[in-house]
Amino acid sequence: MVKVSLIVPTYNEKENLPLLAERVFKAVGESKLDLEMLVVDDDSPDGTAKVAEDLSKKYPIKVIVRKTDKGLSPAVLEGFKHANSEIIGVMDADLSHPPEKILELVKALEKADFAVGSRRAPGGCVENWPLYRRIISAGAALLARPLVKVSDPMSGYFFLKKKLVEGKEFNPIGYKIMLEILVKTGIKNIAEVPITFKDRALGKSKIGFKVYKQYLTHLARLYAYKISS
Ligand SMILES: Nc1nc2c(ncn2[C@@H]2O[C@H](COP(=O)(O)OP(=O)(O)OP(=O)(O)O)[C@@H](O)[C@H]2O)c(=O)[nH]1
Ligand SMILES: [Mg+2]
Numbered sequence: 428m429v430k431v432s433l434i435v436p437t438y439n440e441k442e443n444l445p446l447l448a449e450r451v452f453k454a455v456g457e458s459k460l461d462l463e464m465l466v467v468d469d470d471s472p473d474g475t476a477k478v479a480e481d482l483s484k485k486y487p488i489k490v491i492v493r494k495t496d497k498g499l500s501p502a503v504l505e506g507f508k509h510a511n512s513e514i515i516g517v518m519d520a521d522l523s524h525p526p527e528k529i530l531e532l533v534k535a536l537e538k539a540d541f542a543v544g545s546r547r548a549p550g551g552c553v554e555n556w557p558l559y560r561r562i563i564s565a566g567a568a569l570l571a572r573p574l575v576k577v578s579d580p581m582s583g584y585f586f587l588k589k590k591l592v593e594g595k596e597f598n599p600i601g602y603k604i605m606l607e608i609l610v611k612t613g614i615k616n617i618a619e620v621p622i623t624f625k626d627r628a629l630g631k632s633k634i635g636f637k638v639y640k641q642y643l644t645h646l647a648r649l650y651a652y653k654i655s656s
Contacts, residue, residue, distance in 0.1 A: 428459055428460070428461040429459055429460050429461065429513075429514060429533060430460075430461045430462075430463075430511070430512035430513060430514065431460050431461070431462045431463070431512050431514045431515075431516055431529075431533060431586070432462075432463050432465055432506070432509075432510035432511060432512040432514070432515050432516070432589075433451065433462055433463070433464045433465065433515075433516040433517075433518060433529070434465045434467060434503055434506030434507070434510065434515065434516065434517045434518070435447065435464055435465065435466050435467070435517075435518055435519070435520050436467050436468075436469075436499050436502040436503055436506070436517075436519075436520070437466055437467065437468045437469075437471060437475045437479070437520045438468070438469050438471050438475070438499075438633055439471045439472065439473045439475060439630060439631065439633075440471070440473075440475050440520040440521060440630055441471070441473045441474055441475045441478045441630075442629040442630055443520050443521050443522055443627070443629050443630055444466070444475060444478050444479055444482060444520055445478065445482060446522060446629075447520055447522055447526070448464065448482045448485075448486050448488065450522070450526040450527070451464060451518075451526040451529065452486050453526075454526040454527045454529050454530065455529060455530070458530055460529070460530065460533060461512075462487070462529070463487045463488070463489060463511070463512065464486065464487065464488045464489070465488075465489050465491060465506045465509055465510060466479040466488060466489070466490050466491065466520075467491045467493065467502040467503065467505050467506045468490065468491070468492050468493070468502075469492075469493050469494075469497045469498070469502060470492055470493065470494050470497075476490055476492045489509065491505060491506065491509055493505060498600070498601070499601070499602050499604065499633075500597075500599035500600065500601060500602065500603070500604040500607065501599075503517055503604045504597055504599075504604070507589075507592060510589060512589065513588065513589055513590070514533060514536060514586060514587070514588060514589065515586065515587055515588075515589050515592070516529065516532065516533070516585070516586040516587075517583065517584065517585055517586075517604070517605070518583075518584050519583050519584070521627035521628075521629070521630055522625065522627065522628065522629075523624050523625055523626065523627055524544055524583070524584040524622065524624065525544075525622055525623060525625075528544055528584075528620055528622050529586075531620050532544060532584075532585075532586045532620050533586055535586075535618035535620055536586060536587075536588060536618070538616075538618065539616045539617055539618035540587065540588055540591055540614050540615075540616040540617070541585065541586070541587045541588075541591070541609070541614045541616065541617045541618070542585060542586045542587070542617070542618045542619075542620055543577050543579060543582050543584070543585050543605070543617060543618070543619050543620070544579075544582055544584030544585060544620055544622040545577065545578050545579035545582055545619045545620065545621055545622060546579050546582065546621075546622060546623075546624045547568070547578035547579040548578045548579065548619040548620070548621040549621060550621035551578075551579070551621035551622050551623065551624075552623050552624070553623075553624045553626075554623055554624065554625045554626065555625060555626040556624075556626050560626075563639070564581055567581055567639075567642060568580055568581050570646055571603075571606055571646065574606065574609075574610050574646075574649055574650070574653060575606065575609045575610065576615070576617070577609070577617055577619060578619055579619070580603075580605070580606055580609075581603065581606075582605055583602070583604070583605065584622060585605050587608070587614070591612055591614055592608060592612060595608075595611060595612055596611070597611055598648070599645060600641045600644060600645050600648075601638055601641030601642050601644075601645050602634070602638055602641070602642065603642060603645060606645070606649065607645070607649070610649045610652060610653060611652070
C-alpha cells in the first residue's frame with residue numbers, strides 16, 4: 428500500500444466538504460492507496476470543522492483547526508507537520524480540482540519527485556471561469572514562468588515526496604504555496620498531469636485584491652531569493 432496524506436485547506440467550505448470527501452474516497456476506492464485526508468480549517472465561522480468532524484466518522488479524515496496565523500499557505504504548511512505518509516498531496520476543497528486525478532498524480536511520483544495537476548498541460552483546461560479570471564491567471568503565470576519550469580505555476584493541486592520538504596524553511600504569503608515549495612527546494616524532476624479545473628459551484632470565493640497584492644509581494648521575495656542563492 429502507498430500511504431498518502433491529502434491536505435485540504437478550508438475556509439467556509441461546509442457545503443463542499445461532504446461532496447469532496449465522497450468523490451475523493453470513491454476515486455481512491457479499491458486502489459493501492461491508503462489515503463488519509465487532513466482538513467486544515469482556519470476556524471471557519473460557517474462550521475466547516477464540525478462538518479469535517481462528522482465526516483471523520485465515515486472516512487479516514489483528520490481535522491486540524493487553527494486559530495492564529497490564518498491563511499491558505501500557513502494552513503498547508505501546518506498540514507505538512509501532521510502528515511504521516513511518505514507522499515503528501517494538496518487539493519482545494521471547492522471541487523475545482525478533480526479527485527479522479529489523484530491516482531494518476533500519485534502514480535507520476537514513481538518516476539518524478541513532484542506531480543502538478545496542470546490546467547495548461549496538453550489536455551488540461553479551465554471550465555466556467557469568467558474572462559477576467561483567465562486574464563489575471565495567465566498574467567500571474569507569466570510573471571512566475573522564469574522561476575519554475577512548469578506549465579501551471581499557479582496550481583494548487585499537487586503531490587510530492589515528503590522527504591523533499593522535510594527540514595526545509597518556507598516563508599510564503601498568500602495563496603501560492605506550490606510556487607514557494609518549488610523555488611525553495613529547487614525540485615526539478617516534475618511531472619505534469621492535465622486536469623480540467625472547474626469554477627467553484629458552491630460557497631464563496633475568498634480571492635480578492637488583497638490576494639493579488641500578496642502574490643506580487645511573494646513573487647518579489649522569490650525573485651530576491653533566487654538571485655541570492
Ligand atoms: N485554512 C484556510 N484555507 C483557506 C483560506 N483561504 C482559502 N482557503 C481554502 O483554500 C482553497 C482555495 O481557496 P479558493 O477561495 O477556492 O481560491 P481560488 O480557487 O483561487 O478562488 P475561487 O475558487 O474563486 O474561490 C479552498 O479550499 C479554500 O477554502 C484560509 O485563509 N485558510
Ligand atoms: Mg477555488
